[in-house]
Amino acid sequence: MTTDLYIYKKEIDWSALHLGVNIPVSLQNIFYENINIKLQKGENKKIKLLLDGVEYPAILTNIYFDEAKYPTHKELLQIRWTQNSEIAQKLRDIFSSSYNYLFIEKEKLTNKKKQLSVPEEIREYLAIYSTVFDDVFAIECITQSDISETKQEIRRYNELELEQIIQATDSPAFIEKTRTTKIRKLDKTIGDNLKRLYEYKCQICGLHIGESYNATVIHTHHIEYFSVSLNNNADNIMVICPNHHGIIHTTNPVFNREKKLFAYPNGYSEGLKLNLHL
Numbered sequence: 001m002t003t004d005l006y007i008y009k010k011e012i013d014w015s016a017l018h019l020g021v022n023i024p025v026s027l028q029n030i031f032y033e034n035i036n037i038k039l040q041k042g043e044n045k046k047i048k049l050l051l052d053g054v055e056y057p058a059i060l061t062n063i064y065f066d067e068a069k070y071p072t073h074k075e076l077l078q079i080r081w082t083q084n085s086e087i088a089q090k091l092r093d094i095f096s097s098s099y100n101y102l103f104i105e106k107e108k109l110t111n112k113k114k115q116l117s118v119p120e121e122i123r124e125y126l127a128i129y130s131t132v133f134d135d136v137f138a139i140e141c142i143t144q145s146d147i148s149e150t151k152q153e154i155r156r157y158n159e160l161e162l163e164q165i166i167q168a169t170d171s172p173a174f175i176e177k178t179r180t181t182k183i184r185k186l187d188k189t190i191g192d193n194l195k196r197l198y199e200y201k202c203q204i205c206g207l208h209i210g211e212s213y214n215a216t217v218i219h220t221h222h223i224e225y226f227s228v229s230l231n232n233n234a235d236n237i238m239v240i241c242p243n244h245h246g247i248i249h250t251t252n253p254v255f256n257r258e259k260k261l262f263a264y265p266n267g268y269s270e271g272l273k274l275n276l277h278l
């Protein structure tokens, strides 16, 4: 359906609507690899952002910091625009719900520098993808109305069905263009990146089930059920084999985030053999 690769999902805040977004280059290095531009620290590059078929100019920067002073500081990429740029105006227009909320809350603040965030139930997102052109990034706006329509549409599926629909790019339900397409595409691309990160191995048993057959049958699973939360942050997604996926949805174990283990209703518990991102 698309050759776009996921780079980052950013929640909308004041700075995204005025100055740009930061992309932390951390554990999820594989996401960084999707960017074909290698920038030295402090280096900039002119890029274009593609939104609804229109290109907007922006700057990609690898933020400079003094490594001697901040040895543990992670590399940070930034896509920058200015307050009065066309892209900033367009984003404030599309994300008017977040903008209005933040604008009102900011007025109430005595310390104007304080970071504000939009409450989870009305939060909106920007999805950033690389394209076939190194200097063009596609951005998609996931608004409150996209989210509520998706919630409506997915009500007819159970969680396992829904996860399978999302993962199958060739399923008619995926191709069907609705307002939910953006959210399903984002979920799938985040999942695909995680599958690559784990080299198609199950995080629970560590096995690459299809390897001898040269087949990829690995699944992604949402810790907090996607049908309920629509939470497709990488830290809500696990890479697991079809067997473990079936067992999880049959028995509904509780996942202990701190200990990284599943507690099954019969008392059995099982940890993760592989974990690079949770």
Ligand SMILES: [Zn+2]
Binding pocket: 202, 203, 204, 205, 206, 207, 240, 241, 242, 243, 244
């Ligand atoms: Zn497994």
Ligand SMILES: [Zn+2]
Binding pocket: 159, 160, 163, 220, 221, 222, 245, 249
């Ligand atoms: Zn699942």
